[in-house]
Amino acid sequence: MAPLPVVSPAALDRVRGALWGVYIADALSMPVHWYYDIRRLQQDFGRITGYEAPKKVHPGSIMSVSSTGGHGRGGQSGRIVGDIINHGKHDRWGKPGVHYHEGMAAGENTLNALCARVATRGIAQRCAWSAEAFLEDYVKFMTTPGSHNDTYAESYHRDFFRNWAAGVPPEKCSQGTEGHNTASIGGFVTLPPVILSCLRQGLDAAQDAAVRLLALTHESRALGQYAKVYSQLVFELAQGREAKEAIRAAAADVGVDLDKALRYDYDDTTVVQRVYGSACYITDSFPSVLYLAYKHADSFEDAVLANTNAGGENCHRGSALGAIVGAAHGASGIPPRLIEGLHDSRAIRTEIEQYITALFPEEAAAEKAGGVATAAAAAGGSGGGEL
Structure with missing residues (x-):
């Protein structure tokens, strides 16, 4: 059997950056999540x-018009929200003007990003x-009172637990058949830790894992195809591929003409809102992610702030974007204030370091010992390729 490839210190930094990016971009956007009226956002x-x-x-x-008993719009007679998930939040759904993330603190993460932490x-x-293990952890997290502080749960969570509460086995609880809102960028938020866990095994393994994870919660062939492109982009950036080159390749794979958008004399918000679309649908949101990642490839901070201030589905779009630009720049390229300002920064740091140590133990030990010794040397010169 060929030795496993060595993961370089730079690659470890990029893995950390991608994971931090998921949480940072989400938390920045949380207070203006689903603000489609930019004038009101600015006000x-x-x-x-x-x-x-x-x-x-x-x-x-x-x-106030979203179903508390399943996906999409509907009444509030259902008790999936309140009794099964998002405990104690049912009464907040039937009232107009209630913020999706009411009561959350500055820097706190929304539910999908918390599932990425799971x-x-x-x-x-x-x-x-x-x-199988993810399903076990996901069900436990979502059904445990007090496990999180979010008010809102996307349609796919509500559908999953409607099925689960009816006795359907977890592996068969995914959201309905393909519908107009099934292929949503919200499904991408949990993908980065799964994609990056396959860094040694290769791109095919990473893509297969991403599609498998999506299938647990979204029955969407269309979303799965976009997930393969997204997985390749995150995977290759973690390996060190030049950012703009990798983003252009991903755009070509989904038929997005980045040059056309860049030629417009528009600001970022106008491009996201009017050229591509700021809604959750993957056909709107993924081109916006690629555009922002490409235009702001030189600055993690500029990319995630442009996403936040563009409004719309900026939390979940932001998490997908944050993983891309985080992988491109590494944790060392993220302003410390954005890491330290997260509400749960210390816990997230611990989780990321435990993830690194579990998946890349020799490299993490070498890094801890001095930061320059290769993992192969630390393991006695076992050889193998380097990522």
Whole structure:
């Protein structure tokens, strides 16, 4: 059997950067999540440059017409929200103007990003990605009162637990058949820790794992195809591929003409809102992710702040973007204030380091010992390629 490739210190930095990026971009956008009216965003917050708490009233909230018993719109007679998940939040859904993330603190993460932390912790605990283990951890997290502080849960969570509460086995609880809102960027938020856990095994393994994870919660062939492209981009950036080159390749794979968007004399918000679209649908949101990643390839901070201030589905779009630019720059290229300002920064740091140590133990030990010795040398010169 060929020796496993050595993961370089630079690659470890890029893995850390990708994971931090998921949480940073989400938390920056949380207070203005689903602000489609940019004038109101600017009225409420000006231009966001750091972490903020949400306002008490959300000007575009549709929770009052969203189903608490399953996916999509509907009434609030269902008790999936309140009794099964998002405990104690049911009464907040039936009232107009309630913020999706009411009561959350500045720098706090929304539910999907918290599920990425669930995936990260599970991988660290078991030293590998496992679909069965993730389902076990996901169900436990979502059904445990007090496990998180978010008010809103996306359709796919509500559908999953509607099925689960009816006795359907977890592996068969994914959200319905392909529909207009099934192929949503929200499904990408949990992918980075799974993709990066396959860094030694190769791109095919990373893509297979990403598609498998999505299938647990989203029955969407379209979303799976986009996930393969996204997985390749994150994977190759973690390996050190030049960012703009990698992003251009991903754009070509999904038929996005980045040059056309860059030729417009528009600001970022206008491109996201009017050229590609700021909604959750993957056909709108993924081109916006690629555009922002490409235009701001030289600055992690500029990319994630441009995403936040563009409004719309900026939390989940932001997490997908944050992993890309985080992998491109590494944790060392992220401003410390954005890491330290996260509400749960210390816990997240611990989880990321446990993930690194579990998946790349020799490299982590070498890094700890001096930061320059290769893992192969630390292991007695076992050889293998280097990432």
